[in-house]
Amino acid sequence: MAPLLLVYSLLFFLLPRSLAVPAPELAALMAMKSSLDPEGRVLTSWALGADPCDGGSFEGVACDGMGRVTNVSLQGKGLTGRLPAAVGGLRSLTGLYLHFNGLSGEIPKEIGELSSLSDLYLNVNNLSGEIPPEIGNLSNLQVLQLCYNKLEGSLPTQLGSMKKLSVLAFQYNQLAGAIPATLGDLENLTRLDMSFNNLFGSIPTRLADVPLLEFLDIRNNSLSGNVSPALKRLNAGFRYENNYGLCGNGFPDLEICGSPDLINPNRPEAFGPKNHSTKDIPESAKVPSNCSEARCSNPSKSPQASLVVGVIGTIVALTVIGLFAFSAYRRRKQKIGSTFDTSDSRLSTDQVKEVYRRSASPLINLEYSSGWDPLAKGGTGFSQEVFESFMFNLEDVERATHCFSETNLLGKSNFSATYKGILRDGSVVAVKCIAKTSCRTDEAEFLKGLKLLTSLKHTNLVRLRGFCCSKGRGECFLIYEFVANGNLLQYLDVNKGSDKVLEWSTRVSIINGIAEGIKYIHANKGKKPAIVHQNICAEKVLIDHWNNPLLSDSGLHKLLADDIVFSTLKASAAMGYLAPEYTTTGRFTEKSDVYAFGKLVLQIIIGKRNITPGMWQGAENCKFEDFMDPNLEGNFSEREAAKLVAIALRCIQESPFCRPSMENVVQELSRLS
Ligand SMILES: *[C@@H]1O[C@H](CO)[C@@H](O)[C@H](O)[C@H]1NC(C)=O
Ligand SMILES: *[C@@H]1O[C@H](CO)[C@@H](O)[C@H](O)[C@H]1NC(C)=O
Ligand SMILES: *[C@@H]1O[C@H](CO)[C@@H](O)[C@H](O)[C@H]1NC(C)=O
Ligand SMILES: *[C@@H]1O[C@H](CO)[C@@H](O)[C@H](O)[C@H]1NC(C)=O
Ligand SMILES: *[C@@H]1O[C@H](CO)[C@@H](O)[C@H](O)[C@H]1NC(C)=O
Ligand SMILES: *[C@@H]1O[C@H](CO)[C@@H](O)[C@H](O)[C@H]1NC(C)=O
Ligand SMILES: *[C@@H]1O[C@H](CO)[C@@H](O)[C@H](O)[C@H]1NC(C)=O
DSSP: OHHHHHHHHHHHHHSOTTTOOOHHHHHHHHHHHHHHOTTSSSOTTOOTTSOTTSSSSSTTEEEOTTSOEEEEEOTTSOOOSBOOGGGGGOTTOOEEEOOSSOOEEOOOGGGGGOTTOOEEEOOSSEEEEEOOGGGGGOTTOOEEEOOSSEEESOOOGGGGGOTTOOEEEOOSSOOEEOOOGGGGGOTTOOEEEOOSSEEEEOOOHHHHTOTTOOEEEOOSSEEEEEOOGGGGGGGGGEEOOSOTEEEOTTOTTOBOTTOOOSOOTTSOOOOOSSOOOGGGSOTTOOOOOOTTTSOOOOSOOSHHHHHHHHHHHHHHHHHHHHHHHHHHHHHHHHHHHOSSOOOSSTTOHHHHHHHHHHOSSSOOOOOOTTOOOTTSOSSSSOOHHHHHHHBOOHHHHHHHTTTTOGGGEEEEOSSEEEEEEEOTTSOEEEEEEEEGGGBOSOHHHHHHHHHHHHHOOOTTBOOEEEEEEETTTTEEEEEEEOOTTOBGGGGSSOOTTOTTOOOHHHHHHHHHHHHHHHHHHHSOBTTBOOOOOSOOSGGGEEEOTTOOEEEOSTTGGGTBOHHHHHHHHHHHHHHTOSOTHHHHHOOOOHHHHHHHHHHHHHHHHHTSSSOOHHHHHHHHTTOHHHHSOGGGTTOSOHHHHHHHHHHHHHHTOSSGGGSOOHHHHHHHHHTOO
């Protein structure tokens, strides 16, 4: 580039002044030529030495009286290259017309340097990537045509700073995210077409009030919420079909907001532990089935949506009550059939010590029919190699934890206790002790579960070192590598200045790591089947020395009795991680993990366990000051934050079919910076 520039600078001085195109512009034109037309078939008239302003030499180029390039019109020329960053060098450009070509690649951010540009036509090409936010610097732009490309990501809020805009066309792309409320600032906007994209959220009220708006097309998106009555004035100029979450008064085809058709809060409890047949779901309950039927509303705070959220809240509450009732029932039943007392606290320390004293022979099997003996290799379905590498004996475990000394107790749940320990080789581990009464009663299933746990290996999952079962103690032990820096919950709701305040970049990398971990467990890879985590929450994300996140308890539900699994849901439900469809279907899918992930992302960004309605609103409108963790003191990337919020909001769409897969999420995250 530098030598070229030198040549052009020389040319600039040699050519008669009145005719000369400034050297940087000439350089920009030549760079555009080679990029737009890499095969050199189309722009043959763009030749070094010719004058771009003579009205013939440079096809499609027009200049002003000062010899500055003002117009490049190359529409429908069969260009197959890319729009280069060098376009930013054409400082006097007012019109750039490149529509009806086959251009690919991204729109360069340098486009924002064209401060005189009034018309930008890039429609009907194969452009991909995101609309650069720098486009908002085009303060003289009046027409922006980007329709019929393959653009992704969300609409930048900066679009609202182009005050002269009158036409905005984005239809037929793959844009996602919310409609920026800043579009409501465009006082001269007359036409806005966003149809046939993947936009979601509500129509900003401010947009409905744009005075000159004549045409608004939002067809075939996933928009939801109340449609402002102000849009009625557009008559046929307002097109909104195929957005299943929209409602409004006085629009044909739209339901009136607030009609409680979605779920009937009075219906009986829908799920049971064993039988999830659809018969359990009363006729009146409209189970969201997929995007073409379900109302794809995100939890926006429009009146209609809040009603839905409220109803869901009731259902979750009912579920929690049901869970309590059910697990109490199961516990009572268990007491009768078991000599081993398993009342509320399955592993009180006293109990543990008592059992320890009683156990004469430390290494005995769980009481399975065929007498599973961990030492009798073979017959377990494990390969010898896996078996040997994962098998621990009780002595190892006791030694590691100093006989489960209370000083080593890391935590307890209603079915397990976890102790810190040091193995003979010096490595630090966490030993999870699960009462055998909490384990699956079918030996084959339990072994299958163990085998599954040994097959999980990923940098973002807590690594299982081994396991061990003891009849004497009535327990099964899972030995995991120890993760030093606690769980993510401890990093939420922290005080300013605490060393637990995570930096923005750390938050982003934690979100990435969690996504990778979940993607891995959802994938079917060789010996590892696809599984659903079922209990993703801040507490299950452990943080290591390098602030990497590690998911814990993946696959654990495969070892546990059903009612124990259900009892763990109480906590998820209370924390808002439980996907709404669970209450109607009683089933977990990958998409319920995605839902929990979405919640987690918001918690990480906001830095709090509880997300208040004000924060929701702030997040949806990208009003960062309303929701970003003040502990960040403004040290975050708005671009990244906006994208993370957009991803999170997609993950917590009400209908599971409208949520992205974890693979999609990972892809989107990779394009974050
Ligand atoms: C710029 O190009 C457009 C499209 O080809 C054309 O309509 C317009 O008149 C041109 N303007 C100038 C100043 O040449
Ligand atoms: C875009 O690319 C696809 C192949 O990737 C091609 O079939 C199509 O014709 C291209 N569209 C345009 C407008 O060039
Ligand atoms: C252009 O836009 C970007 C991003 O929106 C912004 O950071 C930058 O300051 C703007 N540049 C100018 C010259 O306004
Ligand atoms: C809107 O358009 C009118 C008429 O063309 C013009 O006078 C006014 O300056 C424009 N407003 C803005 C913010 O550009
Ligand atoms: C728009 O949505 C309707 C209803 O879901 C669907 O039948 C139609 O195919 C969609 N059109 C496009 C181009 O996606
Ligand atoms: C599950 O439901 C089906 C159909 O309603 C019934 O035939 C079956 O016995 C039920 N199974 C259990 C375990 O309740
Ligand atoms: C969505 O619904 C349609 C029609 O009810 C059905 O044909 C299709 O298989 C469903 N898709 C999924 C992913 O369930």
